[in-house]
Amino acid sequence: MLQNYFKIAVRNLFRNKVFSFINVAGLALGLSCCMLIALYTKDEVSFDRFQKNKDRLYRVTVSMTGEKESSTTGSTNAIHGPTFREEIPEIEAIVRMQSNSFVTKKGNELLSENVVFVDDNFFSVFSMPLLAGEPKTALAGVNSVVLSEDLAVKYFNTKDALGQTIDFKIGENFEAFTVTGVAKRCPQNSSLQFDALLSFKFQEARGWLDNAWLGFYMNTFVLLHEKANYLSVVPKLDRVFYTKAREELSQQEGFKQRVHFDLQPFLQIHQASEQYELRNGLDHGSKPIYSYILTGIALFILLIACINFVNLTVARSLKRSKEIGIRKVVGSLRKQLIYQFLGESFLLSLVAFLLGIVLTLAVMPTFNELANKQLALSYLLDAGLVSAYVALFLLTALVAGFYPALVLSGFSPVQTLYNRTKLTHKNYLTKGLVVFQFALSVCLLIGTIVIYSQFNYLVNKDLGYNDEQLLSFSMGRGRGGQEKLAVLMQELEAIAGVESVAAFNGHYNGTGAKVDGRELGFGYIGVDDNFLPTLQIPVLQGRNFSQRFPSDPTDAVIVNEAFVKEAGWREPIGQEIDFFWKNQKMKVIGVIKDYHYASLKEKIAPLLLTQDPNYGLRTVFVKLRTGQAEQDVPGAVKAIESTFRKHVPLMPFEYRFEDVTNAKRYEAEAQWRQMITWATILSIFVSCIGLFGLATFSAETRIKEIGIRKVMGASAAAIVALLSKDFVVLVLLAIVIASPVSYYGATLWLENFPYREPIAWWYFAVAASLAIAVALATVGYQSIKAALMNPVKSLRSE
Structure with a gap:
């Protein structure tokens, strides 16, 4: 059978x-x-489920709540972890992680590598296997380094690199580090990612560690004892902090934020990258x-x-x-x-x-x-x-x-x-299923149009500054930087393809100050006189920094529109800002137009520009002439590199174009655009298969009706229209159902963007037109085939 x-x-x-x-x-x-x-x-x-201690591992997180705003971070300072371990008996061990970029030598070639500083018990706490070396002692030495297998092959052409030495640039000189371990390549399903590990003992020996309680720049992980209760540990973190940091907090005049420490389970790190940043050895959020x-x-x-x-x-x-x-x-x-x-x-x-x-x-x-x-x-x-x-x-x-x-x-x-x-039942189930299919396809189609529109908005919106042909590079750390920078910039301006040159400190740091007696948080950057003209950022009120005013570095600041709005000023020029944490008051000399120095996924925050001489300017912007031919750009870049190497011989020349960097900020949206597009194509294709099946069903069940209509004089076009009408009605019903659902979903998705393209009516018109066109094309073949059939064949059995 x-x-x-x-x-x-x-x-x-x-x-x-x-x-x-x-x-x-x-x-x-x-x-x-x-x-x-x-x-x-x-x-x-x-x-991260391969970690043997996964259920006992936590990352220390911090939240700071003020009168009007609050912030959270997954970073701590060097002093937090060791103190928590000493004061809280439930904590078995702590591991700190902090990443730094170091220049290395490979023969005569200069390279830049990302190195992660960790405590020497790293391999005892985390399950990251070593191919060579002893886990307990691999990071015991001050000048010990553990390389990944890929980095070992890169520098020594073998994974058996124990005992080899690799040079790292420390200050103005290179220092040899001995390879005491070779780690297996980090699993791709691991939040911990590294190429090279150094011990914090090196920073301790150099006095580099910042032991301020109100500093947050590294990851701290705690390993609890097996019988420890996570919920009982969390309150103790705050008690230790406020006990140990009492003196430091008393010295911070105007600091009124409430600091709260918490523990984030290690297994939650991967999917919580939106709430807590992934850096200092953490990746793949x-x-x-x-x-x-x-x-x-x-x-x-x-x-x-x-x-x-x-x-x-x-x-x-x-x-x-x-x-x-x-x-x-x-x-x-x-x-x-x-x-x-x-x-x-x-x-x-x-x-x-x-x-x-x-x-x-x-x-x-x-x-x-x-x-x-x-x-x-x-x-x-x-x-x-x-x-x-x-x-x-x-x-x-x-x-x-x-x-x-x-x-x-x-x-x-x-x-x-x-x-x-x-x-029986006029086949309502089959028709209902087709409506459901096309409703889903129309939802995906409208979603695709919304995503494409928002992505184009993100990459094409005016950022408030001109990033076209704007190149930047870093001079790294080192002594005598400002004198070297001045000479370098002067020579760069003499290059034929260069329009202008500017410098800034390289990072948009956050700080706070008192404005009209209340504390205000804002971004804080150091710039030179050419920063605003080079980036073509308009000055709306007042003036730019100028060497004609020698007091600018110590007395003057420039703010953006968001700062003025947050401060509530009507006349910002001449207003005073009290930097209570350094006992200095400065006056506003200019207001610049808001510009998007961060992603368009972030709202423009208050920003303050300064020429504080203590703020080292180590990043250089070079504006190339936009009118020059594309083939001249590589020549200009080569000339810039030659000038750079002349003045900074012990640094690799690593540059980037700002327009490319800005586009990379939306790689996730670009990937989702492609994925949703493919999903839409697949769903429409598969839905059309179902529509084809329904067309076949309809033609076969109405074959005698079609034959009678043809005998009575109906034209082929009339029969095609008759058969197609039912399917168009089903697709129209699907569009009616899908439109409000799509609008709601698109609205929810766009709420993630403070700057977004409004949902336009034509999104739905285009989606409806495409759906109807695809449906007609799908059923057209069966309808035409049925309309052209000889009626004798269908009626001869009657």
């Missing part, structure tokens, strides 16, 4: 090649999407919403594929009605027919499942690039995932085949043998 069912199933597959291909292709696409998202979700869930959205899209595409399977199977059922009638006449029971059609469903699903695996492997490199992952079936192939895939296959086969099996097995043998088979 089973063999007979199998033969009939195979024969039906080959007899209806187009139908079989469409069914298998649709299911394969849906299953492939689910497999990819299963890999993605598995990777997200598996992050993510957001849970990504997994939810991708999982939802994959499940919907699979659901659409299953709906198509139902529609196509029912649509083709009339072709097999006589087979069903004969089987019932000769004694087949309904349950036997159900088994037969479920078996055919499982066979089709098996073929689709195997094809889905092939598709998954084929598109995985592209998916990895879009999702910024390194997924592979071999990497994540485990018993749980295999079980999930098998369950996915069985569920798909059952869902896709159960309803058609019930419908087909219920045909009356008398009706089928006389070609009078009809499906």
Whole structure:
């Protein structure tokens, strides 16, 4: 019996090649999407779970709450961790991490490497295996360094690099560090990422560590004892802080913020990058919403594929009605027919499942690039995932085949043998499923248009300064920087392709001061006289810094519009700002137009510019002439590099163009734009397969009606319009349902951007037009085929 069912199933597959291909292709696409998202979700869930102490590891976080604003950070200072360990018995160990960029030598070549300082118990607390070296002593020496296997190969052409020395630039000289360990490459599902590790003992020996209680610039991790209660530890952190920092806090006149320490579970770090920054050895942050959205899209595409399977199977059922009638006449029971059609469903699903695996492997490199992952079936192939895939296959086969099996097995043998088979209830379920399919596709289509529009807005919006042909580079740390900088800038201005040169301190630091008796937080940068003209930032009121006013470095500041608004000034020029923390008062000499010095995903904050002589200017902006030909730009860059190497011989020349840097800020949006676009294309394609099935069903059930209409004189065009009208109505209904849902979803997504493109009516018009055009193109073939059929063939049996 089973063999007979199998033969009939195979024969039906080959007899209806187009139908079989469409069914298998649709299911394969849906299953492939689910497999990819299963890999993605598995990777997200598996992050950091290889750590043996994962359940006892926490990162110290800090929140500061003032009268009007609050802030949170995952950073601490050097003194916090060791003091907490000494004062709180539940803490077994602490590990601090701080990253720095160092210049290194590889032969005669100068390179820049990111190095992470850690405590010497790093390998005892974290499960980061060493290929060579002793975990407990690898970082015991002041000049010890642990390299990753990749960095060992890069510098020494071998992973067996124990005992080798590598030179790091410390100040103005190079100092040798001995390789005491080679670490295995950090797993891609690890929040901890490093290429080289140095011990904090080196900083302690040099006196580099900042032991202020109100400093926050490194990560501190605590390992609790096995029986320690996390909730009982948290209040003790605040008690230790306010006890030990009492004297320091009393010296901070005007500091009224409430400082609260907390512990973030290590396993939550990966998906909490939006709340707490990932730096100082932490990377690969993510957001849970990504997994939810991708999982939802994959499940919907699979659901659409299953709906198509139902529609196509029912649509083709009339072709097999006589087979069903004969089987019932000769004694087949309904349950036997159900088994037969479920078996055919499982066979089709098996073929689709195997094809889905092939598709998954084929598109995985592209998916990895879009999702910024390194997924592979071999990497994540485990018993749980295999079980999930098998369950996915069985569920798909059952869902896709159960309803058609019930419908087909219920045909009356008398009706089928006389070609009078009809499906009852006007097939509301099938039509409803098609409406659901297209509603989802229209939602994704509108979402794609919104994402494209917002992305174009982000990359093309006026930033308030001109980043075109604006190059920047750093001079690094070192003594005698300002004198060297002045000479370097003078020579850079003499280069033919250079329009202007400026300098600033290189970072938008945060600080606070008193304005009209109240404390105000703001960004704080040091600049030279040419900074505003070079970046073409307009001065709206007052004047720029100038050498004609020798008191500017000590007495004058420039603020932006956001600062003026926050301070509540009507006449900002001449207003006084009290830097109580350094016992200095300065006056506002100018107001500049707000410019986006950060991402457009962040609202422009109050900003203050200063020429404080204690603020070292180490970053140089070079504005190239925008009118020069593109082929002249490399020549100008080469001349700039030559001048740089002349004055800064022990630093690698690493430059960037600001317009490229600004575009990179929206890489996540660019990736999501591509992923949603592909999801939209897939959903529309799979939905069209379902529409094709419904068109086939409609044409076959109305074949005699069409024949009668043609005999009575109806034209082919009239019949095509008649058949297409029903489908257009379904698509219009889908558009009506999808539009408010899409508007709501788009509004929620755009709320993440303080600067955004408003939702326009034409988004919905374009989506509706595309949906209708695709629907008409899909059903057009079946409609035209039915309209051109000879009516004699359809009516001769009557």
